[in-house]
Every structure is written in C-alpha cells, then in structure tokens.
Amino acid sequence: MAEHSKRQEILEAAAQLFRDKGYSATSMRDLAKAVSLKASSLYNHIGGKEEILREICYSNAQRFLDAMKTIEAQPDGIIEKLQSLIRLHIQMAMEDITSVTAFNDEWRHLSGEHLDHFRGLRKDYERRFKQILQEGMDKGLLKPVDTTIALYTILSSMRWLYDWYRPEGRKTKEEIEQELTIILLKGLAV
C-alpha cells in the first residue's frame, strides 16, 4: 500500500517532468529529486525509465478509450456524442494535463512492441471517433468532409490547452468548452 502510493507518486512526478522538459531531457536523477529519493532508490518502485513512460501512455490511452466506449453506448444523437467527445478532450487536457502530452507527444519514445501496442490503442480510438463522424455525415447532420481531416482538426483543436490553459485564468472550463464547440460545429464565420 505504501509501496503502491510511492509508485504512484513517482509516476505523477514523471508525467509532470515529461510534460515540462520532454522524456529525453528528463533524467532519472531529476525524477529522484522530485520525489525526494536517490536515483538508485527509484528502482525499488519502478522497472526503469521506459516502463514509466509506458505506463503513462497506456493508462491514458485506456482512459480515452474507456470514455469513448461509454459515449458510444449512450442513446444520444450523433451531434450530442460529438459534443461529449469534445468535452472529454477538454476535460482531460485541463484536469490531467499529462494525458494529452502522452497521447500527443511523448509516446514516440516508446520502443518496439510497446510502441506498437500504444499505436494500436490509439488507432482503435481514432477508428471509433471516425465512425461517429461518418455516421453524422451519412445522416446528413455533418458536412461531408474527409473524416481523417475532420478527426485531426478536432483532436488538434484541444491540443493547445495543455500548454496554455491555467485554471486561475479568466475563462472557465465551461466557457472554453462552449466556444470551442461553437467554432468546431458552427465555424468562425458569421
């Protein structure tokens, strides 16, 4: 139990450092200092540097995927599902800012089979997201644009939040959510 919470503390400190400096520029000694240990002591709680990255990447990909499955299962219409997905990404970007970092940036430092596995989780998520977009287009609720372009535009639109948003700023989560939804669904033009 104490062991487990120390491990969790290490994972969280690592996620923070990976976000601030990037995976490669973060040393095990940086990480050790952040959790008040010597570098060698880290290895009583974790298997190695890449294992940390792996766990961060897998767990966050899984969280996105789980949320996606919940949204898929709901009886809402396509537009509502799309709004739920936008809300999900904003929420993840704001409440657990490392999830976006893992999902977007640092996963490429995984190697071999772990890289493949992460890519698999991500591809699955994207496939499901595209499915919803496609269904919206088939039903005439969304413009018939390329689903890949639409998907990445939506995902990317949430990406800047992770290095820009500060909870103490002048915009609330709800306001940002509303404006982003308007821009993505209704466009910037009047």
Added chain:
Amino acid sequence: MAEHSKRQEILEAAAQLFRDKGYSATSMRDLAKAVSLKASSLYNHIGGKEEILREICYSNAQRFLDAMKTIEAQPDGIIEKLQSLIRLHIQMAMEDITSVTAFNDEWRHLSGEHLDHFRGLRKDYERRFKQILQEGMDKGLLKPVDTTIALYTILSSMRWLYDWYRPEGRKTKEEIEQELTIILLKGLAV
C-alpha cells in the same frame, strides 16, 4: 560558399532529426552521420548544438512573421486575409515540415535570452494574427468568440499535418486547404 552550403546541409539534416526524434534525443554523432562527417568536424561549420536549434527556430519564426506582414499589407478583406493565413500554415506544414516543429515543439529547449527572443517573435506573430481576428469580429464578419481561443484553434488545426501528411497520399494540398477552410470558417455541422 562550399562552407555555406555544408552549413546549410547540416541545418537541414538537424531539422529532420529534431522532427523525428526530438532535440534532446538527437546526438551530435547522429547528426554527423547524417551528413557524412565525424562529430568533431561539425564544429567547423556550426557553433554548437543549441546554435543549430536557435537558427532553425529563429529563421522559421521570421518566415511566418514576414508572410504575415505581406498578408497584412494586402488590400484584401478580413476573410480573405484569414484564408491566406490558413493557406500559409498549411503550406509551411507541407513544404517545410520542420517549420511547424520549430514553431510548436522544439523551441522550448532554447535557453535564456534565446528563449526570450524566440518567444518575442512568436508573440508578435500571434498579436498580429489576433488583430485580424478582432477586426473581423468588429466588422461583424466573424463570430464574437475569444480571440485567444480562436487563434489557437486555427493554429492547432494545422498542427497534425506535420506528422500525418504524406505528399504521395490521396489528398492534394488544395483539397486539404479547402476542407480545412470550410471546417474552420463554416463548421462541421450542416
């Protein structure tokens, strides 16, 4: 002259490596191999690793800023200027893919005054971009949303191109340009 072109070759190889593996994970020995030199010989052409990053970041920021000033000076309406800016970013992402990497990701590895200088160039660019958005809103051509949110949504929307777009793919530059413009200006909803 030969000196200068070798320097240019090094800068381009570095930009490619920084994009593929990130600045920190790229070693001077990687870079040397890419241009068929020994690591020590690089220093006849460049001052050091960070100088390379600096030059890549500065030059690309300057290119964005120059293009911005050209667009500002044109007699077009706001919507046309906005379309020109979207086109600029797509073009930069596609034709010089490292410009987006520098602009978005690797600049944070600059240090001290160089980091400040880059941030200054970037802020200037963003300020001008927001100005155009604000003018569009004032004239009633754009929806009155937060200019910061609108700006970053636009900039981010172009960001995925740099790790997704392949010139040999099934979409031409013009098609992508058109669909992105539709999504951003008119929205995804019918």
Added chain:
DNA sequence: CCTACCGATCGGTAGG
C-alpha cells in the same frame, strides 16, 4: 533506501 560504482554516451576541444 543508501553509498558506491559500472560502462556507455553526451557535447565539445586540442592539435595537427
């Protein structure tokens, strides 16, 4: 959980 330490690799320099 620490001290002590490993071989490998880092960015960079000396000297020719």
Added chain:
DNA sequence: CCTACCGATCGGTAGG
C-alpha cells in the same frame, strides 16, 4: 577534416 580525448552525465546495478 580527422584522431584522440576531455569531464560530465546518462540509465542502471551490486551489495548491504
């Protein structure tokens, strides 16, 4: 442009 090499730091292990 190379060989040879520098001190610093890397991820990680041994042993207690």
